[in-house]
Amino acid sequence: MGSCAAVHALAVAWAVAALLSRATPAGALAANWGTRALHPLPGDVTVRLLRDNGFDKVKLFEADPSALRALGHTGIQVMVGLPNELLAPVSSSVAAAEQWVLHNVSSYISKLGVDIRAVAVGNEPFLKSYKGKFEAATLPAVQNVQAALVKAGLARQVRVTVPLNADVYESLDGRPSAGDFRPDIAGLMVGLVRFLLDNGGFLTINIYPFLSLQADPNFPADYAYFPSPGSPPSQASVQDGGVLYTNVFDANYDTLISALEKHGLGAIAVVVGEIGWPTDGDKSANAANAQRFNQGLFDRILAGKGTPRRPQMPDVYVFALLDEDAKSIDPGSFERHWGVFNYDGSLKYNLRLAGGRSIAPAKGVRYLSRQWCVLRPDASPADPVIGGAVGYACQYADCTSLGAGSSCGGLDARGNVSYAFNQFFQAANQMKGSCNFNNLSMITTSDPSQGTCRFQIEIDTGRHDLAVASSASAAATSVAAVLLLALLGLVI
Secondary structure, three states: OOHHHHHHHHHHHHHHHHHHHHEOOOOOEEEEOOOOOOOOOOHHHHHHHHHHOOEEEEEEOOOOHHHHHHHOOOOOEEEEEEOHHHHHHHHHOHHHHHHHHHHHHHHHHHHHOOEEEEEEEOOOOOOHHHOOOOHHHHHHHHHHHHHHHHHOOOOOOOEEEOEEEHHHEEOOOOOHHHOEEOHHHHHHHHHHHHHHHHOOOOEEEEOOHHHHHHHOOOOOHHHHOOOOOOOOOOOOOEEEOOEEEOOHHHHHHHHHHHHHHHOOOOOOOEEEEEEOOOOOOEOOEOHHHHHHHHHHHHHHHHHOEOOOOOOEOEOEEEOOOEOOOOOOOOOOHHHHOOOOEOOOOOEOOOOEOHHHOEOOOOOOOOEOOOOEEEEOOOOOOOOOOHHHHHHHHHHHOOOHHHOOOOOOOOOOHHHHHHHHHHHHHHHOOOOOOOOOOOOOEEEEOOOOOEOOEOOOOOEOHHHOOHHHHOOOOHHHHHHHHHHHHHHHHHHO
């Protein structure tokens, strides 16, 4: 057999294996485990939460030591991320890629028994808003990581992928069959996917029907959800030849498949890396809408029902497992509220799993003392220093639930102030002096929660493995340090 024929045969074999391995067995669930939280749910508790609810695959946005240690010897398959900020150094040096693989993949597999199955190189690196910042480095980084995995003897176990935003493709007339890559990155996409296909990798795409609804006030709401069995199709359904697309997920995913097929790349497996619905921080982000969307999604996953162009459901990583109060809110306040579960693993709403059983909350969570920081009864919300105090509290703690249309948007002025004070108090571990806003605040043991607005008590990470919990993410650690400095300023 000639060398070209051998390479082609190998690529075909890789593609078939990838498609088979990335098809989701009915009942298999996967989730994104984000760690950008000031008080992260301990790793052992999170792993139990995953297992109790049938999640057998998890995606990490970075090689988080706490999460990876907890995943050792659990049988949960892991996709670990290489962040965008590392694309440049890894793309310019095979040695840098080898070191990253050694410390973040090989060591966890060999020493801790973590079942790492994929490396996600970058996260949405071709996003339009990045204005090309990561475009030149992405494919070279993928190539170097692949070479590093080969050198480590892991290329058959650990596959390479790149999570992409749905803005990398488009359809000019709205029909999925007319899908093609965005013109400015078409060459990049073809080169990237061809390399992945030839080396046993797969493509990962992030699809967010919520963002379609949130960005366009005229977007048909029912088209964002999966139709209920027996219900009439959305009036916004798209007729594409003999296929009727009744929801945005199917249409979006198949638009990508069409783009791939146009360039002779239809054999690549395509995993859904992120999809979900937030519960706060926007008028369309609430528990009822999230339950409606995620139940439809879970039903599809559990039934193994794919799209018209890919009838078998691929791996689908629900975004996200937990809320994260230290995430950037540049895209919107809803960014901190994507979790199927609350920050502490408690239930937001019910979801039916296989066999009709309900999702289960986290077990073994320990909390700080049952106390809250609120505005003193004799203090007036109209006091001229209140504005500055609330602004100070919300600068360092998460107040995204106070926005219009959010879960705490209906509080009166006194409730707003108390909520902000308590968020700071809890974020600061209820430390002495953290409920001292110009003598306007006080500590109470009476729960001030009202209606849909929950005044939370934070997780006590000190009652778990403090060394593990405190390393949950560099972002959370740095935010905590800033919060401590803020507290010192408040006390002084």
